Amino acid sequence: MHYTNILFDLDGTLTDPRLGITRSIQFALARLGIDEPDITRLEHFIGPPLLQAFMQFYDMDEARAWEAVGHYRERFKVTGLYENLVFEGVPQLLEDLAGQGRTLYIATSKPWLFAREIARHFDFARHFKLIYGSELDGTRTDKVELIAHLLAEENLDPAHTLMIGDRKHDLIGGLRNGLDVAAVGYGFGSHEELAAEQPTYHFATLAELHEAFVPSAR
Template identity: 50%
Template sequence: MDAIYFDLDGTLTDPKPGITRSIQYALQRLDHPTMPTEDELTWCIGPPLRASFVRLLGAETSADLAVTYYRERFSDVGLYENGVYDGIGEVLTSLCASGHRLFVATSKPHVFAERIIDHFGLRDHFERVFGSELDGTRVDKSHLLEYALKQASVDPAKTLMIGDRSHDMVGAKNNGMKGIGVLYGYGSRDELLEAGAHHVCATPGAVLGCIA
């Protein structure tokens, strides 16, 4: 493979505390009648945030305001309630040494993704970080990867997408890429395989064995 795109949340880093607490903060600001626990909100990790708020709130109403409240906390605090998965650094170092071009492709706004990549010292591994815009542009993984492939001038047939959720695999399939699902994040084996994953890996290190 010439180029490899990595999802961020649930693939490179474990963002659970920051994301779930920021969602709770937004729900509190909206005086939501019930408060899900952090564990009950793990399904929100990975998919586009606004869609998750629509589901949580039961309607489109207030979803945009919820995203605004979420970002109030996430941009200053939640961003750093995060951690790189054990073994990721070694995997990235090995792939770079093998001559692969590495990129980040996340539905998270790129302004946040860039800060996370820098904060955890991952910048040197990646040629570029691709994410959505704050207005929701390219939040859909298929659209994001279409843009990212064109920007990097790579052949989709020689490119991998590595992620932990179904939309990572669907985005890869829709763009003629192969997808590798990781099980240490927030998606299940069934979710990933049903979405078209070519391989599923239980650990970061296992990913290396799936890459030619």
């Protein structure tokens, strides 16, 4: 792997945020009078921009979706962002990539305010030069826009930059900015969803991803 710059998605790529996100979605829906007792039915909220997800999955108009986002954040910023697990093997992968002299970034549609706190709390912020995310007003929730902003701010050469993620939004964001992209199959995107975007690489497991960078990792 020749890439000097590696962009990582956060949810479903570095961490498993399942409980924190789905419980916070459940809380937001309840505040709007919508009862969803089964949080597993809310896992499709993990990955896409939250505002658009409420509009798509619950047929909300934009004003009501923003209300839902507000209720979601009410719980998430206090409790939900800590209901999270770093995938086993991620700390060693980040250590190895940094040790190879690569520059690492996070590119997430989650607000950077929350993303940076998650990285700080779970002790992996130190591996990243900077963590990029959206603004609370919804600016740069689109991965194409977010990655374009990151590339411009950091003056990165797309030919030497790789985007790694578990949902189609990550792959589309990278490809439309001229990057090679790596899909990972251990997150929340199905094989069909990821394969449809024709990623440069497709790693079924974190071990396979690690092996691609560090051949002795297995």
